[in-house]
Amino acid sequence: MSNTETEKYFTKNGEPYFLISGEVHYFRIQANKWKKHLQLLKESDANTASTYIPWDWHEIEANKFDFEGNSNPERNLIKFLKLCNELEIDLIVKPGPYILAEYKNQGLPSWLLKKLGKKAFAQGENGNIISDDLVTYLSDEFLEYTFKWYDKVLPIISSFQKKNNGPIVMMQICNEIGVFQWLSGNIDYNPKVISLYNDFIKKKYNTIDSLNSVYSTNYQNLDEVKPPVGRIKTKTDYCAYFDFHLFFRHYYNQYITILKNKIRSYGIEVQLTHNIPGWIYGNASELPMLIGTYSEIIKNHNDIIFGLDHIPEFQSFRNAHSGLACNKILQAVQPNSPVWAAEFQAGTREHHVRAYASDLETFYFASLAHGMKGFNYYMFSQGVNPQGKGFYGKTFYYQTAIDANGNKLDLYNSIKKVNHFIRNEKVDLITSQTNADICIALYKPYFYTELTTSQLLKEKRLNVSDLGLFVDPRFLREEILFNGLMRGLQTLNYNYDVADLDNCDFKKLLTYKQLWVLSTEFMDANTQQLLADYVKSGGTMIIYPIIPTLDLYLNNCEVIKNELSIDFSLKKSSHKVSAFSIDEVFTNFSQKLIFSEINCEPVAFTEERDICGIKKKIGKGQVIILGFAFGYSTDEHLQLYEKILKQNKIKKQLEISDNEIQFFVRESDKIRYIFFINYHNQTKSFNYKFISARKKSRTQKKITLNPFSYKVIKEKL
């Protein structure tokens, strides 16, 4: 077993530390019950509370602030901060400007939205205001008011931070930046945005000739270049949208930088954080896209830790692979930070949803098994919106750990069990590691598609067939990667890591036995080179459903093809192939890569017996190229995944008598944890046998797990 990237963890006073937080919205709870809520949080063995500080709530009118409860006892933020101190509970604060949180106007003051001119609002391509609560982040007017708010709230945060003996240990900057483009399916074409986009293009290309050569255009000067609108019909449209995506990453980074500089200017030194949405309809396949929108921020701000909004809505075997994938992907894009959940589902926002305590408890333990090092139960406390301040209804969140009056609900006991477990295991749990032989490559530029193809976009702007291509990036993300390979490996009980090709070198990749690369027709030259180097240096790369021959602007770029001396043609055939002697493997596209037999071993064939998959030794390594697309819908797909893993003798870490039980092994020098998770609606009994190279585990009696439950076994090594 190759040991993977060392998992990072939080520390406190230099010691490994698990951040256990619960979300308590003081503004949604009667002030005389704050203490009860915080006490119950502490009694549950959490060490931290978390809350938004809604701008609207405290700046009642322009320049009229209340942080001391003069106008309303629930505005007494100072009292809440002191209470945390008194009870020795750490605190995470989230003062916006945006908070969302189903607060009216997403936390922006109503008076502000009336006051702001049109220039401050996000605008559609026709210049219409998109929504009366969506502003342009970098508009002068919005920033000006935000700074006025910050000028009042940041001094309070500063004086109550840990170094000044206050409770505050972490602060979130704004909330889910850019999410509105995803959720509303709109793009902000505000003139300010367009002007910044023009600057970005000028800086990036410098001369019109360099842009023309990339875009295949005949512009006379850079001022002619306008942001793209509508559907992608040509290669040039595609280039423009790709740069528009890059621009927004740059733009969000600029916004965060401005806010952060302001925050730091107040001597606030606590850990900063930001949150990433991803789950939708119980599946997290959009996460690779959403996490990609923060690529510039992650690159430029190593003092900001990104946390997941980990809200599956329901737990089931059907979405268990999404939970694992989320934790692995976050680890990949932030290899130097602990994996943490800024919002860790506790209860439900929608009244019609049922979030059963036992299901959530199982979900929590699964996340511990995956390597999570901190989380914030969202919501620990139910709240009741102040009159007129809620976006949906009066009550905020149902089936939480405690209700708005401070009564314990079912979930409280589950949370207590999880917290106890973490506290009891102390450093053992935190410093334990998972091992993986399999690495899945994450190539983020494939998922820079929030403006062109996503689940919530009103109009799909990208149809790859219009460009003469056939591997749709959304299809690759959802069906081939997420619900294909990742679901397949999880179902088969093989652990994997994810590597962000943007932040790793081939040496790191060589610590795995296999690297799985899911590719479209395009990939930049550097990354193609990285993959070629990896193979030549001894790696085994599995790449499908195509070999990239274009760069990200759809210009010719055949590094992999040339470096690995691969030749192929494209040909249509039936949906069935045989691969590694498995017959009738269903493939998604009729288009397939066809190879000649020269210098390689054929491993897959179309029904017409054309070679559509090869294995080839190159340098010290080898490559397996499958020229067809497949996800996971039939048993043949699972057989194929496993057959490919066997090419490098990759084994499961345990033999288990019922493979429907998912397991995860975590080890340190001294101990080993085995997490067994029953994601099924059925009682399961099973035996297991440890088959790692390390010391054998004791023989185990039969284990029985109730529906949707878990068991952790700890062994000394």
Added chain:
Amino acid sequence: MSNTETEKYFTKNGEPYFLISGEVHYFRIQANKWKKHLQLLKESDANTASTYIPWDWHEIEANKFDFEGNSNPERNLIKFLKLCNELEIDLIVKPGPYILAEYKNQGLPSWLLKKLGKKAFAQGENGNIISDDLVTYLSDEFLEYTFKWYDKVLPIISSFQKKNNGPIVMMQICNEIGVFQWLSGNIDYNPKVISLYNDFIKKKYNTIDSLNSVYSTNYQNLDEVKPPVGRIKTKTDYCAYFDFHLFFRHYYNQYITILKNKIRSYGIEVQLTHNIPGWIYGNASELPMLIGTYSEIIKNHNDIIFGLDHIPEFQSFRNAHSGLACNKILQAVQPNSPVWAAEFQAGTREHHVRAYASDLETFYFASLAHGMKGFNYYMFSQGVNPQGKGFYGKTFYYQTAIDANGNKLDLYNSIKKVNHFIRNEKVDLITSQTNADICIALYKPYFYTELTTSQLLKEKRLNVSDLGLFVDPRFLREEILFNGLMRGLQTLNYNYDVADLDNCDFKKLLTYKQLWVLSTEFMDANTQQLLADYVKSGGTMIIYPIIPTLDLYLNNCEVIKNELSIDFSLKKSSHKVSAFSIDEVFTNFSQKLIFSEINCEPVAFTEERDICGIKKKIGKGQVIILGFAFGYSTDEHLQLYEKILKQNKIKKQLEISDNEIQFFVRESDKIRYIFFINYHNQTKSFNYKFISARKKSRTQKKITLNPFSYKVIKEKL
């Protein structure tokens, strides 16, 4: 309690009879195991088997048929038919031409698809063939070959029908007609279709003046009228698409009529059936649309019974309302036929899905509670596709009752329990009825949208805002009707019926205490008159979120408004209203109806205190008009539904100590069944008290239900 429409049932030899069938695909099972499969089916207490008869399987080459197993033992249909006879199992046959069933080319012979000219294939608006297995149903060439197939297979079916002492009791005509437009998101613009469309328009309008006055156009003659393409931008586009939807209903009816005449010409007298898809992603909110595509067939063929494809994929409290709604909607559109499930989920098609036996068993009992009178377990038997004949993989269906080799799986015992229950209860169960005080109006024309807005359509063609309207029919269907009202009533434990406004008069509606009408801006004059008559004659109508003032072609039509003397204006306001003294009710649109106080009682107000809901006595009845849209996302919505029900003193049939348990009461003169269903992932204990006007039930001890389970209590009256 008003007794609802008498539920219909199947009969055999004049006696009430429950049709219990299991799907067994002889062509996917080794011939020497057929007997084992059928025996196990019979042992499970089923009375019927069901199978497709794939055209491709038996017409091996053009005009070369094998029904006797000469080329392959699994082609010996005759043997299979005799075996059913021998074992005294009735049989449902489905000889296509289309079968789908994940059979290659959906059951059409490969040689046929090569032979057919372009004219026989479904074509896009640009004349391209949409897919190589999608034909134009009424193309001469396709019908010609279909008749050649029918000429061989129908004589066999005829000679093996019940009246000729064979096993065949039912025959399905084709399969899920029209589903390809829904699934593929394409429209068939084959020249033949267009020519039939032109005929349809000519027959419907007769003169160009009459069309011009409806469409608001200036065409010179009817030949100018072309089928609509692309997006709806104008009222005229909308009219054209509405007629295009009507045309396809007519077209499907024509196709079925042709096939049926052929079938009857062979002296086949058995019950005919056809199946309706509806579930997608675990929710059935598209069913009202899909069932609407068969409106002409249902109207014209009372000898064809429509059955549901009842495949929820997973069972949960989240989609329990969909199951109930499906059964109630089918009953509404076919009031003179028993509710039956042509495909009743047993196992799963996708390998990654888990269909737990206990969940399915609960789903089966819930359907019995709703009034289902027959079903076909799909799939009772797992199958293995003949080489090259499967669309996806080798294996067809997983977690079935028995595997391909005839071994019992978990589901077998569940099915046996269900079948035993039905057989034991005999006529008592079949003749029992549910009662409802609440009727939900189904107005099918709202859902004639499969060409313009549906979940799978590639491009949404209808944006109502382009027409100056704001109540989107898809939003009405999904969020207001299905996941709003229907989910709300199910959660609250109030039973309801659905009435198809197309097939009922106001007297039938008067048997309920309340009629709930969810309306868009448009509704035809006759239906508006029906609703007005209902109110004047003593009915209570709840209508929202708007009063129709247009007909189905968006021409002025204010029957309800005039007959009920209602006056209102439209005004934008915040998303919150107070209604029936419930504050902060979330509404979906900012647009609301505003009423004056004259002659009515205000019941709802915007935040600006405009009246947005009224109650008004009219004639012998009354109307409650809510000028705002709401579904079910917060607790206030449930409170509002219940408050409105209380206006007519509508009560639940039981008081139950845990309202999370769903219950259904079925009664006949002699007996009463109470079905308790635990749709939750938790063990539940509860008491109940019967509060119907009828004889009181005994006092009950506490009942405990395991996660996802049920209990049926039977009482003598």
